[in-house]
Every structure is written in structure tokens, then in C-alpha cells.
Amino acid sequence: MIIKSENIEFKPLEELDFELLQKWYNTDFVNKWYGKELKKWSYNDILNKYKPYVNGQKPTNGFIILYDKIKIGYIQTYFLSNYPEYKELVNADNYSAGLDLFIGEKEYIHKGLGSIIIKKFLIEKVFINNEINKCVIGPEPKNLSAIKAYEKVGFKYIRTIKIPEEDEPEYIMEINKNEIIR
Numbered sequence: 001m002i003i004k005s006e007n008i009e010f011k012p013l014e015e016l017d018f019e020l021l022q023k024w025y026n027t028d029f030v031n032k033w034y035g036k037e038l039k040k041w042s043y044n045d046i047l048n049k050y051k052p053y054v055n056g057q058k059p060t061n062g063f064i065i066l067y068d069k070i071k072i073g074y075i076q077t078y079f080l081s082n083y084p085e086y087k088e089l090v091n092a093d094n095y096s097a098g099l100d101l102f103i104g105e106k107e108y109i110h111k112g113l114g115s116i117i118i119k120k121f122l123i124e125k126v127f128i129n130n131e132i133n134k135c136v137i138g139p140e141p142k143n144l145s146a147i148k149a150y151e152k153v154g155f156k157y158i159r160t161i162k163i164p165e166e167d168e169p170e171y172i173m174e175i176n177k178n179e180i181i182r
Contacts, residue, residue, distance in 0.1 A: 003113055008120050010075065013054055013062035015047075020064075020071060022046045024104030033143050034102045036167070063125070065103070065117055072108045075101035075117065077126050080136065089161050090172050095133040097126050114149035119180060122153070127177045134177070138170030147171060154179045 024030050025041040038045060052058035059082040065073040080087040080096045087096070101117065103109050126135050139146040141160060155173035162169050 003111065003116055005116055005120050007068050008113075008117055009066040009069075010063040010121060010125060011066055011071075013050065013064060013074070013076075015051065015054055017064050017071070018043065018046045018050060020104070021050060021074060024074065024102070027104065027106070029106065029109060030102050030104055033140060033146065034100070061125070063121075065101070067108060067113065070105070072105045072113075073101060073103040073117070075099070075121055077121070077135075079132075086163075089163065090136050090138070090170075091159075092134065092136055092174075095131060096174075097129075097132045097135045099126065099135050099137045110145065114146065115152035118149065119153045122175070122180055127180070132177065134174055136172060136174045138172050140168045141171040142168075143171075147173070 022041055022043050022045075025035045025038075025046065031039070035041060050062065053060045053062045053076070060076050060078040062074065062076040064071050065075050076099070078098050080090070080092045080098050081094045083098070086098070099118070099121070101121075103113060122135060126132055137150055137155060138161075139150070150173050153175065155175045158172045158174050160169050160171050
């Protein structure tokens with residue numbers, strides 16, 4: 001697979017995408033690292049989690065990742081200042097964004113797409129906002145393929161923290177707007 005950045009698009013999350021999110025959340029390779037709070041995700045679980053994003057009740061911007069017009073995953077960003085407890089845990093300033101993502105289609109994982117998706121998303125969706133100077137991401141320390149992808153983009157390890165309501169720690173990484181590896 002020859003990966004081209006121009007083949008990647010980000011479509012704002014809609015309720016029509018919730019069945020697909022449910023399918024992805026119930027795959028072993030997504031549930032291993034993302035959405036682990038439930039072993040089996042129902043449509044109502046997805047609805048309860050994501051409807052507040054879609055209707056603006058929660059300050060997170062969710063997107064479906066498309067590659068060659070095919071829906072392959074999910075990515076989201078948010079101002080850390082809108083999540084003050086997490087902002088304090090990661091020791092971020094008011095000009096920082098958070099980022100989370102997963103690839104939900106098996107044939108697109110471990111192909112080198114992650115770093116290209118993240119770089120494009122940072123440029124087009126996160127750092128396009130002049131108020132954002134830094135972006136933070138927090139994979140689990142054991143998620144080495146994700147950490148490698150983030151490092152390729154330019155994210156650097158800051159610290160490992162424990163989130164009170166989560167079983168596993170987060171390996172906090174950050175990138176400044178001017179550090180994206182082009």
C-alpha cells in the first residue's frame with residue numbers, strides 16, 4: 001500500500017456514524033487500547049458517549065477518518081482547558097489541545113498510516129486554530145506501535161501519569177506547533 005496524505009480526509013462525526021463506531025469499539029484491536037471501560041459496546045453506549053459531541057453539549061470535535069473515501073477510523077480533538085482535571089494532570093497550559101484516535105478497519109492497521117493521519121490532522125484541524133500552540137496525546141505505555149507513530153510526527157515523551165478512573169497509566173507526549181516533522 002502506497003500511502004498518500006492527499007488520500008486522507010476528516011469528516012465531522014454524525015449520528016449516522018454511530019453504528020460504525022459501535023462495530024469498531026467491539027473489535028479486539030480497538031478495544032485493546034481504546035474504549036476499554038466496556039468489554040461489549042451497545043449502540044446506546046455509543047449514543048451516550050458521542051451524541052453530546054455531535055450536538056455540541058460536550059466540547060470535543062470528533063471526526064471520521066477516511067482513506068480513499070473509505071471510513072477507516074475515528075479521531076478527536078479538544079481544548080484541554082475545557083477538561084480542567086485532565087489539563088492539571090498532564091500539566092498543560094491554556095493553549096493546549098488534546099488528541100485521541102484509532103484505526104477501526106483491520107486492513108488499515110500497521111501500515112504506517114497513523115503518523116500520516118496525525119500529522120495531517122494536526123496541520124488541518126488542531127494547529128489551524130491560532131490559540132493552540134501545543135498538542136498532548138496519552139497512549140498507554142505498552143502501546144508501542146502508537147508511541148512510535150506519535151514519535152514519527154514529532155511528539156516527545158513528557159511523563160507517565162495515572163488517571164484516577166482508568167486502570168492503566170498514560171504515557172503523556174506533546175508536540176509544539178512549530179515542531180511538526182514535515
